Amino acid sequence: MRYVSTRGRAPVRDFADVLLAGLAEDGGLYVPETWPELGAAEWRALAGLPYAELSARILSLFAGEAIALPTLRALSEGACASFDHPAVVPLVQIDHNLFVCELFHGPTLAFKDVALQMLGRLFDHVLEARGARVGIVGATSGDTGSAAIAACAGRERIDIVILHPRGRTSEVQRRQMTTVLAPNVGNVAVEGSFDDCQDLVKAMFADRPFRAEMRLSAVNSINWARIAAQVPYYVASALALGAPDREVCFAVPTGNFGNVLAAWVARRMGLPVRGLLVGSNANDILARFLAANDMSQTKVTPTLSPSMDIQVSSNFERLLFELLGRDGAATAATMAEFRASGRMPVPDAAWRQARALFSGWRCDDAATLAEIGRLHAAAGYIADPHSAIGIAAARALAPKGIPTVAMATAHPAKFPEAIARACGVTPPLPARLATLYEREERYATAPNDLAAVEALVRATVARNVA
Numbered sequence: 001m002r003y004v005s006t007r008g009r010a011p012v013r014d015f016a017d018v019l020l021a022g023l024a025e026d027g028g029l030y031v032p033e034t035w036p037e038l039g040a041a042e043w044r045a046l047a048g049l050p051y052a053e054l055s056a057r058i059l060s061l062f063a064g065e066a067i068a069l070p071t072l073r074a075l076s077e078g079a080c081a082s083f084d085h086p087a088v089v090p091l092v093q094i095d096h097n098l099f100v101c102e103l104f105h106g107p108t109l110a111f112k113d114v115a116l117q118m119l120g121r122l123f124d125h126v127l128e129a130r131g132a133r134v135g136i137v138g139a140t141s142g143d144t145g146s147a148a149i150a151a152c153a154g155r156e157r158i159d160i161v162i163l164h165p166r167g168r169t170s171e172v173q174r175r176q177m178t179t180v181l182a183p184n185v186g187n188v189a190v191e192g193s194f195d196d197c198q199d200l201v202k203a204m205f206a207d208r209p210f211r212a213e214m215r216l217s218a219v220n221s222i223n224w225a226r227i228a229a230q231v232p233y234y235v236a237s238a239l240a241l242g243a244p245d246r247e248v249c250f251a252v253p254t255g256n257f258g259n260v261l262a263a264w265v266a267r268r269m270g271l272p273v274r275g276l277l278v279g280s281n282a283n284d285i286l287a288r289f290l291a292a293n294d295m296s297q298t299k300v301t302p303t304l305s306p307s308m309d310i311q312v313s314s315n316f317e318r319l320l321f322e323l324l325g326r327d328g329a330a331t332a333a334t335m336a337e338f339r340a341s342g343r344m345p346v347p348d349a350a351w352r353q354a355r356a357l358f359s360g361w362r363c364d365d366a367a368t369l370a371e372i373g374r375l376h377a378a379a380g381y382i383a384d385p386h387s388a389i390g391i392a393a394a395r396a397l398a399p400k401g402i403p404t405v406a407m408a409t410a411h412p413a414k415f416p417e418a419i420a421r422a423c424g425v426t427p428p429l430p431a432r433l434a435t436l437y438e439r440e441e442r443y444a445t446a447p448n449d450l451a452a453v454e455a456l457v458r459a460t461v462a463r464n465v466a
């Protein structure tokens with residue numbers, strides 16, 4: 001299996017190289033040169049497998065010769081063992097023909113754990129085979145940092161340092177990062193804003209001698225392996241509801257377009273998916289695109305679903321590449337125009353093609369709270385604000401008679417204030433968070449200064465290279 005860049009001007013690579021590279025050199029995103037396709041008999045053969053096995057077999061189609069199936073099986077079993085539910089990604093029925101796929105039973109109670117738990121293990125495996133190490137640096141405003149730390153903690157060949165703005169994350173968010181005491185994890189509270197933290201990370205990548213010395217890498221959401229690791233739960237839930245002999249729809253609360261892109265990939269592989277229903281909060285660039293071909297950036301509005309407070313959905317570029325007939329030059333030109341003008345010129349034919357499969361639904365905070373309240377009253381089910389937006393999209397847009405699966409992306413206990421406002425109850429804290437306030441914390445504090453932060457990264461890396 002070989003991978004090409006969406007901008008058409010980067011070297012063709014295999015799965016392991018794409019995993020380590022992240023972004024392609026031409027600024028594009030890697031996608032498979034050809035999509036694997038399964039027939040009905042092959043889908044049927046996957047039905048009923050334990051999730052870890054199903055996941056390994058799907059990933060194997062993308063890893064090709066770069067990583068053997070028995071290895072993927074072992075990595076997948078390790079990743080699934082970090083989840084608190086024996087089904088890993090359980091399917092729960094909440095209404096007639098409406099189901100929720102709970103993706104939040106991992107170490108940090110967010111769907112990003114599903115892909116990142118696999119990614120950390122894939123990194124370790126590939127680096128071990130090459131006798132190499134990497135240093136991962138990242139900035140977080142809250143949630144993504146903890147999922148990355150949980151994925152890398154204790155890995156043999158990875159050091160990870162995450163910067164957060166001092167005093168500007170919630171205490172739960174900070175503690176989810178700073179109570180991970182593995183020697184290969186560093187947390188730095190920067191005297192500054194989230195933007196300052198992001199600028200420091202960019203500056204570390206731009207400091208070539210430092211970047212080479214630390215072998216800097218990233219695990220952000222444009223990494224192809226993260227998309228690949230999200231495909232299996234779409235396959236598993238569709239098979240459970242009768243695929244390949246019955247169509248399904250998926251409803252996905254969307255930010256960077258990574259989760260719903262994995263659903264598109266499953267469909268491209270031949271899974272019978274009738275429609276993809278994209279939920280947005282007040283930051284509704286995707287809903288506007290799907291309704292009226294208006295992909296134009298506005299200011300980011302803070303909402304009750306912060307992981308979807310995004311204006312530029314970076315993984316959309318992978319869909320754009322397909323809509324433009326896999327023309328790398330056209331994709332590069334469209335992205336350049338988007339960056340320059342804030343408006344993406346998508347040709348009418350391509351937009352119509354997207355509309356035939358995707359539809360968008362916008363849910364502001366009031367509608368989000370209303371959906372949480374309605375669901376709790378009708379079915380006794382508590383959804384977090386992100387998941388509620390997907391469920392609202394499913395209610396509004398799902399075609400009659402087609403079973404629809406809404407992706408639940410965060411545990412409701414992470415958003416107790418919103419849940420209490422919406423339905424007057426406080427969701428119980430899962431066992432793995434129950435002792436969070438008693439655990440020892442470890443983090444350094446640094447001024448908003450590149451040299452000071454680089455020294456702290458160097459110290460974390462030095463701890464482990466004995």
Ligand SMILES: *Cc1c(COP(=O)(O)O)cnc(C)c1O
Pocket residue numbers: 110111112143221253254255256257258259260307308386409410
């Ligand atoms: C990251 C995230 C999303 C958005 O997923 P994308 O893949 O970026 O579209 C939605 N909900 C939660 C809770 C998240 O953490």
